[in-house]
Amino acid sequence: MNVLSIGRVGSRTTSQSLRRQRSTTLTSNASATSTFSPDASPRSAAISLTAARRFLHAKHGGNTLPPSTSPSLIKPSQLRTSMHTPVSSSARSLFNSSATLKMARPVEGQPPLRLLLIGSPGAGKGTQSTRIQDDFEVNTISSGDLLRRNIAMNTEVGQIAAKQMKNGAFVSDTVMVKLIDSELHKLGAQQHWLLDGFPRTMSQAKSLDDMLVKVQQPLNLVIHLNVPEEVILQRIMDRWVHIPSGRVYNMTYNPPKVPGLDDITGEKLERRPDDNPETFKIRLQKHHESTEPLLDYYRQKQILITLSGNTSDEIYPQIHDLLVSRFVPDVEDATTVEEPRRIQQE
Known part of the structure; x- marks a missing residue:
């Protein structure tokens, strides 16, 4: 029960x-x-x-x-x-x-959650991922974390990725899909999971879908976090990061317990080099250009839902209720x- x-x-x-x-x-x-x-x-x-x-x-x-x-x-x-x-x-x-x-274990006829979060830089994807993981015991698959871990462990795929990066190239879609494929095999087919950071382009989305179909774990929900651009620009001006872990703080919405220090390690927080309005506007423009086709792609698959709000606290209750209504059986x-x-x- x-x-x-x-x-x-x-x-x-x-x-x-x-x-x-x-x-x-x-x-x-x-x-x-x-x-x-x-x-x-x-x-x-x-x-x-x-x-x-x-x-x-x-x-x-x-x-x-x-x-x-x-x-x-x-x-x-x-x-x-x-x-x-x-x-x-x-x-x-x-x-x-x-x-x-705590999201119930999948039962017969109730597929596990296979979720993708899409949103502009600064839209709060990391914050929402953490809340979902904490409240529903969902496995978070971060493409960035996977990449760094495999390079650090010197795995076969990690060696290929490190070589591509050393040559000044982006890590190929094939390598990223292999990393995610490997992680899914470790989790097993009956685990809830959330994918963060990938895909970001149409070619990546199609490569990912091909792999997910093969392992019989297709995406069944894509959530688009819709946050106004002016709100995002204000957020990044207040954003501080713990570089080693990737933990993000906002001095208005999510301040650290001690100003300037990470809550977990007590280490110094820093600003990202591109966290300035001029650079960030360029990033947002590039994001919109690559994301619109993605949204259309998932909209046609009828798995896209857009949730709007100015803060993570406004959006998360909508995410919470959506997951409860769809993925908590009986x-x-x-x-x-x-x-x-x-x-x-x-």
Whole structure:
């Protein structure tokens, strides 16, 4: 039996109530933020309880939720509205503390998550990858990390990549696909995974798809993080990086515990050489030119969803609810809900 656990165990939502929720499903198109629609196909699965609790929290002004409150009482139209309402810091506190879901193991007829994140430099792909990995126990496959690790371990593919880089060339698509192929074989066919950093071009996408079809693990979800360019430019001005690990901090949205130092190692943070407006605008332009064909490619495959927002905290709840609705099976059979508790009003 698969259990969807949200925070501390409290009252148990009945199977009947959750089945009623199942009629409210998550849909989206390629050009707009995902919304809840009661007319969508039932096979989209059940809606996340977290969205209902965020709506209730906002409705009651950040105070204690009534003990009798049940997610099954929320109307679909109210949920649609709540998804486009900015999430306050107190609501985010409720979300972050109560939504530590662990994605259930794949069951028969329920394919594992095979996810690709696409977004401009500075759109927050690394931040979202970390949150998904932490909340859902998804294996993250970072093409950059794979490349560095194989070069450091002096593997056969790593030697080829190192030679290409030494000659001043980019690492070939063939080498990158081989690295990812090797990693997928290590994980096995029944593991959830998220691909970060690859593909970035149409030729890479087609090479990747050919390999994934051969190993019978095709992508089943592509999330496009749509963040306004002016927001991204402001982000990179506030961005500091721990070079050895790749951990990224933002002095506004995600500051380090000690200014200028990495939270884990205590080592010095640095700026990336190209983190200046002039250079970054060129990077963004090149990204848009290469990404638009990619988005069209995955849109035609009907696996693309675009999620919009100015901050990672605005976008992540949408990602969270999407993954719950599609990849957490048998929600109606065994779900536990945290007892309402007091949240400080802003």
